[in-house]
Amino acid sequence: MRPIQMVDTRSQYHRIKSEVDQAVLDVLESSAFIQGKPVQDLATELGAYLNVSHVIPCANGTDALQIAMMALGLKPGDEVITPSFTYIATTEVIALLQLTPVFVEVDPQTFCMDPESLRKAITPRTKAIVPVHLYGQAAPMEPILQIAQEHGLFVIEDNAQAIGCEYRFSDGRTAKTGTLGHIGCTSFYPSKNLGAFGDGGAIFTNDAALAEQLKMIANHGQRTRYYHEIVGCNSRLDSVQAAILRIKLRHLDDYNQSRRNVASHYDRVFSAHPKITTPYQASYSTHVFHQYTIKLAPGVDRDGLVKFLSDRSIPSMIYYPVPGHRQAMFAAFGTAKVTLPITDALTDCVISLPIHTEMDNDQLQYISDAVMEYLS
């Protein structure tokens, strides 16, 4: 059996090696490393795939979120509502821009922002909402957008874990996550569903004026070279990464289907087990399984499971061991006093198992047998 990894980027590369190698060599030969043609081509192709008017490539997913928040003209002290149960990048940029992060609960089934908790957190200082499509499951965007509209709030989607996920509104209309709010952000970090061979990110919007701002901010606040209208930053996707991403984008739907196949296998083995809750799949969206994250029943020794698996050369991860409101970096915001019992409970019981596009049945069987053996 091949060694088991959380993500197997090498095997994935080998399946498209000749195409990727040629694309990289073409960039090297052109030597247009920055703002080369592949970057614009990727933006166009990604826009078509997502059915969104504007795609602004940038250096990474964290920058995408930062640039999105900068483009909305928020002022220090403005409140931005976000789940505590997410990767730190979502919330870090809020504090970095001297905005105030307001942490709310997630739904224990979807792991995504709970609309009721969001509604309760709104104050006169609230300016924006950042839902996260965690683990590849879409947040309940229809109620979130409804609440945002009622209160005149911006919605920035953190789509770093859910590119390719499709949302279905109650009227039957469908759209890709990342294109539902005012701005969507994604990451091309190598382990993401659409991963580069280095860092990368992108920002999406259907609003032409916002697109103009986002583009300027990502490029030193300039429209015309050396004429800097606003304070921006330097955040670019390089041509080599764009060339690779163009090839991988053509496989994205297949990649996401492979992830769903892995999830179905795990589901079949685990679903009847009284100590395991398998991932919930909301009826309002597809699931692209960036992670396969189960919940363990109270009393199961999670550290013991991690060690049991590790002793059998099976990696596993806790995403994430410390929720935002308990991070030292936010101490100044008094977030430690926030009570988020669902988030705390999830933090203590989740465990993510290996899932990627290159897993074979032997590996899947071996992993699921080991989990079942530990819990027997």
Ligand SMILES: *Cc1c(COP(=O)(O)O)cnc(C)c1O
């Ligand atoms: C990966 C990730 C990011 C940040 O992306 P980088 O490219 O690593 O900066 C932001 N939010 C979430 C939820 C992520 O998973």
